[in-house]
Amino acid sequence: xxxxxxxxxxxxxxxxxxxxxxxxxxxxxxxxxxxxxxxxxxxxxxxxxxxxxxxxxxxxxxxxxxxxxxxxxxxxxxxxxxxxxxxxxxxxxxxxxxxxxxxxxxxxxxxxxxxxxxxxxxxxxxxxxxxxxxxxxxxxxxxxxxxxxxxxxxxxxxxxxxxxxxxxxxxxxxxxxxxxxxxxxxxxxxxxxxxxxxxxxxxxxxxxxxxxxxxxxxxxxxxxxxxxxxxxxxxxxxxxxxxxxxxxxxxxxxxxxxxxxxxxxxxxxxxxxxxxxxxxxxxxxxxxxxx
Ligand code: MEV
Numbered sequence: 001x002x003x004x005x006x007x008x009x010x011x012x013x014x015x016x017x018x019x020x021x022x023x024x025x026x027x028x029x030x031x032x033x034x035x036x037x038x039x040x041x042x043x044x045x046x047x048x049x050x051x052x053x054x055x056x057x058x059x060x061x062x063x064x065x066x067x068x069x070x071x072x073x074x075x076x077x078x079x080x081x082x083x084x085x086x087x088x089x090x091x092x093x094x095x096x097x098x099x100x101x102x103x104x105x106x107x108x109x110x111x112x113x114x115x116x117x118x119x120x121x122x123x124x125x126x127x128x129x130x131x132x133x134x135x136x137x138x139x140x141x142x143x144x145x146x147x148x149x150x151x152x153x154x155x156x157x158x159x160x161x162x163x164x165x166x167x168x169x170x171x172x173x174x175x176x177x178x179x180x181x182x183x184x185x186x187x188x189x190x191x192x193x194x195x196x197x198x199x200x201x202x203x204x205x206x207x208x209x210x211x212x213x214x215x216x217x218x219x220x221x222x223x224x225x226x227x228x229x230x231x232x233x234x235x236x237x238x239x240x241x242x243x244x245x246x247x248x249x250x251x252x253x254x255x256x257x258x259x260x261x262x263x264x265x266x267x268x269x270x271x272x273x274x275x276x277x278x279x280x281x282x283x284x285x286x287x288x289x290x291x
Pocket of ligand 1: 017020021022023024025090134177181254255256
């Protein structure tokens, strides 16, 4: 345990929900997509003071979960985080930061870390960040492939190949997942038909055979998310802008009341044009991924 590196390094990527947000809370399926180009890097280094656990802080909890696992109770170390994942946008920032930090600790102490143990430690930090996380963020931030999740069937890796490009646009506004989930709960029976449809659309997205049909499913989902009151004016504006500029489909993504929208483009060229237009129309940042 005493053969430490000078600097321990850990990396992790972020994620975005493609379909099924909110419906997943009620037992339906959700699909999440790893954003491998949007990354967090954590560095761990020696320090002259003992690290103190802030039990309210998910990152600190991740670090201490890793240290405890390694049997280290007094750690003279410090860490820093370099992240391109904006916080509280439904991009799995807290999970990605926890994964990077745990990997960095294990790298620093030159210890082996299995994927199962890593997921378990990350979920300890996610419970501090989100109280009752489904584990979908952690799973997708740990996966190179898209993930399907439902309470009944658990997690499944997907070999999704839509043959199109996904544009992710950040409204720059913090998503308010807790508030949005409560808003839907307050709607009671009024939300039920929309949640059922959102669940059906998540399943349908997996069986459609062309990008146009996938896009249509996304746009239908957006209308149901609007109907349960979890979109925002800027998200609606960006979704409408994407459609008016030729996107095959578009929707908000994640908990909502802010956060990100996603749009489907037929080609990389179109995706680049869409990204530029969305930035002109208020998006703070955009990313493009092959889907
Ligand atoms: C938040 O990213 C997704 C929601 O479905 C909440 C959840 O699944 O815990 C809104």
